[in-house]
Amino acid sequence: MDRVREAVFSSLGDRVIGAVVLDLFAGSGAFAIEALSRGARSADMVDSHRQAVNAIRNNLARAGVSGKIHRTDVFKFLAQASGPYDLIFADPPYVKAPEAPDMVQALLRDAHLPDLLGSEGLLVLERNAEAPPLNPGGWHILRHKRYGGTDIIYAAHSP
Numbered sequence: 001m002d003r004v005r006e007a008v009f010s011s012l013g014d015r016v017i018g019a020v021v022l023d024l025f026a027g028s029g030a031f032a033i034e035a036l037s038r039g040a041r042s043a044d045m046v047d048s049h050r051q052a053v054n055a056i057r058n059n060l061a062r063a064g065v066s067g068k069i070h071r072t073d074v075f076k077f078l079a080q081a082s083g084p085y086d087l088i089f090a091d092p093p094y095v096k097a098p099e100a101p102d103m104v105q106a107l108l109r110d111a112h113l114p115d116l117l118g119s120e121g122l123l124v125l126e127r128n129a130e131a132p133p134l135n136p137g138g139w140h141i142l143r144h145k146r147y148g149g150t151d152i153i154y155a156a157h158s159p
Contacts, residue, residue, distance in 0.1 A: 004147045008124060009034055011143070011154075012087070015122070016040055019086035022116065024074045024107070029056035029067070031089035031124075036065040040087070043067035046077045078110055084118030091126040108137050114157040125153040 008031075009016065017039035023032035024046050032043035033056075045056050045067055053071045060067060070077055074092075092103030104127045107113060117123060123139065129151045134141075136155065143154040 004126070004150050004152065005030060005034055007145070007147060008152055009038060011145075012122075012124075016087065020084070020118075022046070022081075022083075022085040022088045024077075024088065024090040025092045025103070026056060026069075027052050027091060029059050029069075031091070032067055033059055033063050033065060035087065035089075036067055037063055044070060044081075044085075046070045046072065046074050048073050075106070075110060078112040078116065081112070081116055083116035084121060085116055086118050086121050088113070088117055088121065088123045089126075090123065094128040095131060102131070104131065105135060108135070108139055114138065117157055121156070123153075123155045123157075125155060127151050127153065 016035050019035065019040045021032050021035045021040045021043040023029060023043060026032060026045035026047040029045045032045045036043050047053060048071060053069055056069050090107055092107055095102050104125065129146050129149050138158050139155040140158045141153060141155050145152045
C-alpha cells in the first residue's frame with residue numbers, strides 16, 4: 001500500500017500543495033496525512049470505526065501534522081459537509097461477498113459528493129482490481145492505474 005500511495009502522490013505532484021483535502025473511509029488516515037506532510041493546507045478524515053479514529057489520532061501525532069477527524073458514517077458526513085475540497089481521497093471497503101453493498105458505486109452515486117468537490121477538484125478512488133466494471137455515472141474518469149490487486153481511479157465530476 002505504501003507503493004500505491006507513493007505512486008498516487010507522485011502523479012498528483014504540486015497539486016497537493018495548499019490543497020484542502022477530504023479523506024473518506026480514512027482507515028489509518030494515510031492519504032490525508034501524506035497530503036498534509038506534502039503541504040496540503042488542511043485535511044478532514046472520515047471514518048466510523050473507533051479503532052480507525054484512534055489510529056488516525058496516533059498517526060497524526062507521529063507525523064507531527066494536524067487535521068480534523070470525523071467519527072461518523074461517510075454518507076452522513078457527505079450530506080452535512082460543506083466544501084469545496086481540492087482533493088477527495090476515498091478507499092471504501094472492498095466488496096467481500098456478492099450480496100454485500102458496493103461502497104464504490106454507492107459513493108459515485110451519492111448526490112452530495114460532487115457538490116463538495118471544487119471546480120478544479122479531483123476524486124482519487126481506490127478499489128479492488130477484481131471488482132465488477134465501474135459505472136462512473138456523472139464522473140469523468142481522467143486516469144485509471146492498476147497496482148497489483150488495487151485500482152486507482154482519478155475522476156472529476158462532469159457538470
